[in-house]
Amino acid sequence: xxxxxxxxxxxxxxxxxxxKMKSIIRQTYIADGTRKENDAEHSWHMALMCVxxxxxxxxxxxxxxxVKMAMIHDLVEIDAGDTYxxxxxxxxTKEMREKxxxxxxxxxxxxxxxxxxxxxxxxxxxxxTNESKFVNALDKVQPLLLNDxxxxxxxxxxxxxxxxxxxxxxxxxxxxxxxxQHAKQLIAKNVRKKNLxxx
Numbered sequence: 001x002x003x004x005x006x007x008x009x010x011x012x013x014x015x016x017x018x019x020k021m022k023s024i025i026r027q028t029y030i031a032d033g034t035r036k037e038n039d040a041e042h043s044w045h046m047a048l049m050c051v052x053x054x055x056x057x058x059x060x061x062x063x064x065x066x067v068k069m070a071m072i073h074d075l076v077e078i079d080a081g082d083t084y085x086x087x088x089x090x091x092x093t094k095e096m097r098e099k100x101x102x103x104x105x106x107x108x109x110x111x112x113x114x115x116x117x118x119x120x121x122x123x124x125x126x127x128x129t130n131e132s133k134f135v136n137a138l139d140k141v142q143p144l145l146l147n148d149x150x151x152x153x154x155x156x157x158x159x160x161x162x163x164x165x166x167x168x169x170x171x172x173x174x175x176x177x178x179x180x181q182h183a184k185q186l187i188a189k190n191v192r193k194k195n196l197x198x199x
Contacts, residue, residue, distance in 0.1 A: 007110045014108045020078045028143040033150035046070035049138045056178040059130040069135045073124045076101035137175025148186045152195020161197040
């Protein structure tokens with residue numbers, strides 16, 4: 001079977017472009033607390049979590065679809081940057097910056113893949129389907145797990161309050177009640193350890 005070289009080159013260009021994810025540094029530290037994770041590591045971690053934790057989704061989900069969604073959900077941050085969850089000022093322009101980034105980055109792909117990836121990203125953002133609710137739950141739980149493992153290092157650096165963490169996780173139970181139950185236990189534990197400000 002012959003290769004459509006125009007399609008193939010567009011796919012190669014996209015793959016090389018998204019390598020930039022490895023340079024987008026997040027605020028969350030890896031589990032041992034030695035350094036901050038990057039976007040590529042975060043997305044890989046979430047994709048693996050989709051496979052491992054799919055049994056805890058509230059509703060039946062298409063696991064391959066959730067893995068794809070996890071892998072691409074932060075690609076827009078190549079242009080838009082990682083907006084820290086608790087940065088109220090940067091969050092005001094996040095949607096505008098990310099939509100502009102989605103146009104450029106997904107636009108590098110052949111049309112069918114552009115439509116698929118853009119659709120998955122928009123579905124993730126809307127949080128209306130079983131899959132998007134579950135992936136969003138993982139997106140909230142993953143940094144919580146790492147903050148707990150690293151002794152709350154990122155929370156402590158930013159002076160994060162327990163009320164902020166609860167607010168950020170207000171829809172986590174929509175995707176997985178089981179993961180939210182565990183998350184609540186970790187939050188309470190970190191309040192006791194004074195890794196989170198009580199308030």
